[in-house]
Amino acid sequence: MEGKFFFRKYLIWVILLLGQIHGYKSCIEEERKALLDLKKYLISVTEESWFHYVLPTWTNDTKSDCCHWEGVKCNRTSQRVTEIAFNTPFFKQDSLLNLSLLHPFEYVRSLDISRNFFIGLFDDVEGYKSLGRLRNLEILNLASNKFNNSIFPFLNAATSLTTLFIQKNRLSGHFPAKEFKDLTNLELMDMSGNKFNGSIPIGGFPKLRKMKALDLSSNNFSGSMGLEGKSKHILCYSIKTGGICEMKNIQELDLSQNKLVGQFPLCLNGLTGLQVLDLSSNQLTGKLPSSLGNLKSLKYLSLLDNNFEGFFSVGWLANLSELSVLKLNSKSKLLLVDSEGSWIPKFQLSVIELISCNMVKVPYFLIYQNDLSHIDLSDNKISGDLPHWLLANNKNLEVLFLQNNSFTSFQLHESSHNLLLLDYMKLANNNFQGTLPSSLGNMKEISYMDVSRNNFTGTLPRSFVMGCYSMQVLTLSHNKLSGEVFPESANFTKIRELSMDNNLFSGKIGQGLRSLSSLSLLDISNNNLTGVIPSWIGELPFLYALLLSNNSLEGEIPISLFNIVSILDLRNNRLSGNIPTFTNIHDTHSLLLRGNNLTGNIPRQLCGLRNIQLLDLASNRLNGSIPPCFSNTSFVLGKSLYDNDYSSISRNAFQYTDFKSLIVLDRFRLEYLTITPIKIEFATKHRYDAYVGGNLKLLFGMDLSENELSGDIPPELGGLLELQALNLSHNKLSGSIPKTFSGLKNVESLDLSFNRLHGRIPSQLTELNSLAVFNVSFNNLSGVIPQGKQFNTFDAKSYLGNSLLCGKPTNTSCGSSNFQEPDNEVEAEESTVDMVSFYWSLAAAYVTILLGLFSSLSFDSPWSRFWFCLVDVFITKAKSLLW
Numbered sequence: 005m006e007g008k009f010f011f012r013k014y015l016i017w018v019i020l021l022l023g024q025i026h027g028y029k030s031c032i033e034e035e036r037k038a039l040l041d042l043k044k045y046l047i048s049v050t051e052e053s054w055f056h057y058v059l060p061t062w063t064n065d066t067k068s069d070c071c072h073w074e075g076v077k078c079n080r081t082s083q084r085v086t087e088i089a090f091n092t093p094f095f096k097q098d099s100l101l102n103l104s105l106l107h108p109f110e111y112v113r114s115l116d117i118s119r120n121f122f123i124g125l126f127d128d129v130e131g132y133k134s135l136g137r138l139r140n141l142e143i144l145n146l147a148s149n150k151f152n153n154s155i156f157p158f159l160n161a162a163t164s165l166t167t168l169f170i171q172k173n174r175l176s177g178h179f180p181a182k183e184f185k186d187l188t189n190l191e192l193m194d195m196s197g198n199k200f201n202g203s204i205p206i207g208g209f210p211k212l213r214k215m216k217a218l219d220l221s222s223n224n225f226s227g228s229m230g231l232e233g234k235s236k237h238i239l240c241y242s243i244k245t246g247g248i249c250e251m252k253n254i255q256e257l258d259l260s261q262n263k264l265v266g267q268f269p270l271c272l273n274g275l276t277g278l279q280v281l282d283l284s285s286n287q288l289t290g291k292l293p294s295s296l297g298n299l300k301s302l303k304y305l306s307l308l309d310n311n312f313e314g315f316f317s318v319g320w321l322a323n324l325s326e327l328s329v330l331k332l333n334s335k336s337k338l339l340l341v342d343s344e345g346s347w348i349p350k351f352q353l354s355v356i357e358l359i360s361c362n363m364v365k366v367p368y369f370l371i372y373q374n375d376l377s378h379i380d381l382s383d384n385k386i387s388g389d390l391p392h393w394l395l396a397n398n399k400n401l402e403v404l405f406l407q408n409n410s411f412t413s414f415q416l417h418e419s420s421h422n423l424l425l426l427d428y429m430k431l432a433n434n435n436f437q438g439t440l441p442s443s444l445g446n447m448k449e450i451s452y453m454d455v456s457r458n459n460f461t462g463t464l465p466r467s468f469v470m471g472c473y474s475m476q477v478l479t480l481s482h483n484k485l486s487g488e489v490f491p492e493s494a495n496f497t498k499i500r501e502l503s504m505d506n507n508l509f510s511g512k513i514g515q516g517l518r519s520l521s522s523l524s525l526l527d528i529s530n531n532n533l534t535g536v537i538p539s540w541i542g543e544l545p546f547l548y549a550l551l552l553s554n555n556s557l558e559g560e561i562p563i564s565l566f567n568i569v570s571i572l573d574l575r576n577n578r579l580s581g582n583i584p585t586f587t588n589i590h591d592t593h594s595l596l597l598r599g600n601n602l603t604g605n606i607p608r609q610l611c612g613l614r615n616i617q618l619l620d621l622a623s624n625r626l627n628g629s630i631p632p633c634f635s636n637t638s639f640v641l642g643k644s645l646y647d648n649d650y651s652s653i654s655r656n657a658f659q660y661t662d663f664k665s666l667i668v669l670d671r672f673r674l675e676y677l678t679i680t681p682i683k684i685e686f687a688t689k690h691r692y693d694a695y696v697g698g699n700l701k702l703l704f705g706m707d708l709s710e711n712e713l714s715g716d717i718p719p720e721l722g723g724l725l726e727l728q729a730l731n732l733s734h735n736k737l738s739g740s741i742p743k744t745f746s747g748l749k750n751v752e753s754l755d756l757s758f759n760r761l762h763g764r765i766p767s768q769l770t771e772l773n774s775l776a777v778f779n780v781s782f783n784n785l786s787g788v789i790p791q792g793k794q795f796n797t798f799d800a801k802s803y804l805g806n807s808l809l810c811g812k813p814t815n816t817s818c819g820s821s822n823f824q825e826p827d828n829e830v831e832a833e834e835s836t837v838d839m840v841s842f843y844w845s846l847a848a849a850y851v852t853i854l855l856g857l858f859s860s861l862s863f864d865s866p867w868s869r870f871w872f873c874l875v876d877v878f879i880t881k882a883k884s885l886l887w
Contacts, residue, residue, distance in 0.1 A: 059090060102127065184212065264288060268290065318341065322348070359383050414431065440468060451474050521544065526547060552577070559579065606628065610634075611635075630717065686703065713735040730753070733759070741761060
């Protein structure tokens, strides 16, 4: 009998063990049916064309184990559903979630309905108490929906919650603290990325004593964080009101990216268990307290982008042995961080950011750091040599930002040659001199390097262009670098952005650029380049911005360059020949050919550039008429056809620390946005201005000035609604000003000067409310100058050289006796003085008079004898005066 009992007991343990090893066969039937009902409801609120994307693994197949369905997890022993997650972002507008469908899942522990774009919750039976039915629910993720404040009563019923994620919704107004009065078990809460305003509800968490992590960042909270008295406190309420400073279990507090003002709240220094404190991107002022050193558990401290001032010593934090991330700067530029002192820190940092802290030396305590992965000392006043020990001591260094200082010498010592992990290095805007060290080639992993706006000289080291094979962004602009541009092949096979502008590079464009097959931006403008533009540049498969302006390049423009889909800038070179007649229609944003020796007609194919925003063909020798077909371009249609923004090239790069966050549930992520702004100069309003980055995408302009264009101005140009600048000056255009120009509703600068235009100035142009500069000088215009609106602001300079114009602002009165307005445009044209005939008539009269004078002197007459006598007297008188 005992043997049978032992055998049965043994068999049960074997079965349980096999169940643990091989798992279960299926979830229970009741919950399986409930999951299918949930799917059916989700399909009912989904757009019809997306039905098949709704939870495709949730099927009626009885052989399908619902515990293995996507987003579903079960307890291995009880087979009850413990986790549910679904993401179906194609719901119909204003969809709600029926909470009653979740009631069968009594043992569910985690519910993730993030990124579904629900606008609310409902339960026709239980109402606000619905979530209270889920007694085991601990984790609720509602992030990235469209919930508003109507969900708070539902949440307060979920009293078992320990973790609540509700970031990136549409919660707004003052924080409804009373709605959380029953959530006494909450430990983690993330409500970032909403639209809360008013004071932070620091006194509104009276029972949240278990809170370990609280994230209220990226809202619109405002008010003081100082110690002005109880009536004005935001953070420092007494223990009776249960403020944040009384949450003794708090480990992470993120209030960044709000509008908080006042001084640093001293009561926070009493939260000795605090590990993460982020108050960055607010408007805090005053001095930072030395009592920050009391936060013994602190690992992550960010006070960036505030207005702190006065003296601060990092030595106050010397005993924080857990400190790993320190980020500090001041927008006021009145913060002075002590960079001296021989104290020895107990911490080993992985990230140090001391930006705009008025430091004159590299902080000495960094000599004791050997595990830094990120160093940012930019925007200080540090001068002298770049300390070699900073690189030598930190073998894991990935990011080095030292821009906007006054460093003079950049030498990499042998001890720093093994910086294999260095990924980002920014040394721009210093006083670095000498040549680039050849040891840069040892940085095999570097992908971003900016040494612009220094005084580096010499050629690019061969070891550098061959050794840094991970390079993606290289900026060498505004130095004194010389030599040829990549005469030999380079190992920059991953490079995407190469900026070499404003240097002393000379000679031909080298064949070595052909190996840069990933190149998207190439800027070699403002150098001393000569020779022709090689056609293979336009065949680089990803190149969409080529800037070669202000060099001495010559020859014809290769047709392959019109493969470049964004920006082609060839201004101010010595290029000749016709503009190539290309066959394909591309999306060029800016075509800039000003200041060359181009001839021939403007090809009609330019009208196919449907994404064009800047067209500059000025200062060439183009002839023929202006094509009327520009009405097919974005000058009419605007930017709506395309969403691409080529005004700058940006890339996201991420660098991680080993610090783990309770809220993020992952390693802290430090994000770097590398932006290469594209700078283009364009003439508007009588000025040649530079447009950079975001400003560039807002400008629409066409400049055809200083050519030999003739014929009438096409009336179709009046339909270019988006144009802000139109310059047709210094050509040979004739005919009248089209009345259709009244359609240029956005034009701010219109220059038609130095042509052969005649007739009246259309009165319809007074409807151009944006017009700030108007110039029709030196034409053959006639009649009364229109007045009203913007035209009342133009002075006489706008109308010089048009003798038949009258009225304000000229001095010619339309009713004066010496002015007679032509009856019609034909008579005005006939009355216009033919200056060429006038000059020929004047010359003929002069020659006739001169010949008549000489012929009369050749005959003997009293008049001729008197003339020669007068000449003799004059000569005699002149000799007496000279001798």
